[in-house]
Amino acid sequence: MTTTLRARAEKVDAATPESRNRVVDFLRAAAITVVVLGHWTIVAVDAGGGISPHGVLDTARWTHPLTWVFQVMPIFFLVGGYSNALSWRSARRKQIGYAQWLRARLRRLGIPLLPLLVTWLLISVIALAAGAPTAALQLATQMALVPTWFLAAYLLVIVVAPPLLVLWERFGWWSLIGGIVLAGLVDAVSISLDRPLLGYPNYVLVWATFHQVGFAWLDGRLSGAGRRLALVAIGAVGLALLVGLGPYPVSMITSGADEISNSSPTRVTMAFLGMLQAGLVLLLERPLTAWLARPWPWFVTVLVNQRIMTWFLWHLTALVGLAHLLLALGGPGLGPTPLSGLWWATRPLWALVLLGVTALLVLLFGRFEDPRTDDRHAPPLWQPLLAAVLVCSGLAVMADAGMVGPDGLHWIWPVLPLVGMLAGGVVGLRRSTT
Template sequence: MTTPRLSRAQKVDAATPDSRNRVVDFLRAAAITVVVLGHWTIVAVDADGGISPHGVLDTARWTHPLTWIFQVMPIFFLVGGYSNALSWRSARRKGVGYAQWLRTRLRRLGIPLLPLLIAWLVISVIALAAGAPNTALQLATQMALVPTWFLAAYLLVIVVAPPLLVLWERFAWWSIVGGIALAGVVDAVSIGLDQPLLGYPNYVLVWASFHQVGFAWLDGRLEGPARRLALVGIGAVGLALLVGLGPYPVSMITSGADEISNSSPTRVTMAFLGMLQAGLVLLLERPLTALLRRPRLWFVTVLVNQRIMTWFLWHLTALVGLSHLLLALGGIGLGPAPLSGIWWATRPLWALVLLALTGVMVLVFGRFEDPREDDRPAPPLWRPILAAVLVCAGLAVMADAGMVGPDGLHWIWPLLPILGMIAGGVIRLRGSRA
């Protein structure tokens, strides 16, 4: 009797250890899908040449409450907390030190970034030489590199993840409460003095504090519906008070219609949004676990996660490229006014075209998510720290202002992450042993 051949999906399912929490991978893949579709929807492009990164939010306040669903960056930090705690504890058991662990994490996140930065450097040089307006290139590079703000914030959280885990293991929930309280103080000073720059420490304080909810999930401190409902309640009440009685806007994504942004810089509201979202998705953990036992669904989840950085980093480049191509062709396909009936009816087609373009980019650049095995000795601590600082600095500026300014191309910002990864030993140069 012959043994039936297993499909590829069944082989992947069979090869997955029973100990793996499939919901973590699913939430990561689902969150990236929501982010990508959300970005492709809220950007408004019209045939007159206008491109507005948050055009839908700027013109329709009724869409602002929907951002409580579509602003899913907290989910990334939730699963990041789970994964980082798991990874660091595994490293400790194997005798792997902090510097080597951090370099490995930087390689996983930093190397896929390289082709994006180089591509936009080349595009900017060619476009400027061809006479493209600086303002148009500034907007194009800033829009295309918006995803890098998350990468910068996440890298900072990774740097402090091991000491955060120590705090969690010692103080448990108080470590989260303390971090959120400090973030509230930062907000009070920043908003009170009308100085957004003073709010930038909350990129670390808010996300590092909420990141620990992932530790709680891993450690079983959120088991049972009662605790998860309590998390939902804390998040919902906190958001209602901050938005209803405080100075914070309803929209959890930056909108030109609001004087204050909840996400740029990150505000304490994002921690409460995270608690609300985390409680809700964790209430679904059991049925999701059962669904993910289906080989096909699990196979799709694995595929998305294998190229998740590439999808995330390049999806807005596809949008910017397509928009400018259509504008160059006279605005064909950009006629429907944003939020009109025809505009909504054409969104599925718009998303499918962008999905195809992004898919090509994933096929071309996805291999950068599979760096060769790093068997070098552990580096001195200063090297991965230096790399993380320089990468975050360059990305933070470009996510806010792009690569091009009124005076031309700002070389330093895209080169800073590249030089940081070389100097920090994240990129393994040919023939290098360090």
């Protein structure tokens, strides 16, 4: 067994092109691991019948500074900027148009989403028919679909990635500075008027702006320790000023203990957090490159990336499903008081059990990350754009409110992405023969 795995690891290592930046793949895999473990930790489950999505953050303010480490969504956008710029430039060289490129990106990210939406739609219909409380279903669907907020934001950034790259190639760092200024103005209006809805444009503005740091990494504009330390300093000073002198809370993950959230909607603080994190991880690029040149670390990195969307999309479904099963059985294993010594001591076991449940889901649904080769002609531009709009609209609502409300199932929101993928031509009812 060990010999076979070693042989596979060596084969994968040998098949990897020299030009591939292995650190990009590693950071993506490491970030998803941190997100999964973080979600499994901050959710407080008690045998009294309640699940609190941010229970640890809500009850212990001393955990809030830790979110500067565990809120790693900026790392996804850093590697996304690097990968999207690389992908779009490759498409331009091959004379692949924007519509065809966008459809390919939508297929890669959207197809693994479909079974999750269908599964929760069926669960909701069956549970409501069986008389399940709507409040419990609303919380369950909301928690399970929290990961889709990132997917919605990332898809929107992908839509604007090619024009963003043009801005970057023409204006360089000024395009990033301009985006941060605009995001700050959006925050100023939203916070001063106490209208969080007015801050929602920053889901695109902040992440699209920070996404350009990935462009800078690819283009060598962040080479050398000096520039990376400067990025760390800008991020740290910006965060310190915004949190220390401004209205922003310490926690970079939504907490019920705060009046304002840094992540819902996304605030300009996340761009500075991203610069701080990006500078730090890029300072480690050289030793990481040397380490990932070994077959074993690279093999594990490749394995995680092969099913990364499935791990990310289903890890909270595993938590919600296991927690409700245990509650139905009387709450075995859910007894320790959150943040007590026994609670912390049992977190590794809790994580291992959830890892096993999620692994089963990955085995079942991971195949959706390997769609058939798309050999169709380039679509008209409106099709992938329509798909992106419908998918993002449905996901944005469900990530915030779930599929179920006090008045029952809100079927339109899970159906909207499904319709978008079909009507937008991202997936077809039959394979093209042309």
